[in-house]
Amino acid sequence: MIESFFGTLKAEYFHLAAPNSIDALEAGVHDYVHYYNHERIKLGLHELSQVEYRVRSTA
Template sequence: DNAAIESFFGTLKSEYFYLNRFDNVNQLQAGIRHYIHYYNHERIKTKLKGLSPVQYRNQALAA
């Protein structure tokens, strides 16, 4: 099932790709790397009790 990755790509496109303009492929690649870091480490989700995915996983592993 590809639902998780399809959901991520939909979010990536709506929150990053469609809102920015890129002059070259290198700029796009660097921006996508930055967005993936933001998505995993800084972007809070209400489904994860107000934590980022990394914070949520670390909390679960510490328990």
């Protein structure tokens, strides 16, 4: 699963943003991980983000 995440990270962030410093890379990856978990919808999770899906399934 982690290999799939890193592939998505490279395709959706790294290749598009091309950060010019380590600090920019670190901030960008932090922002992307937040986006990936809280905002990015997945069709397999009934068009919810991962966090929304977990909250609904535990409620």
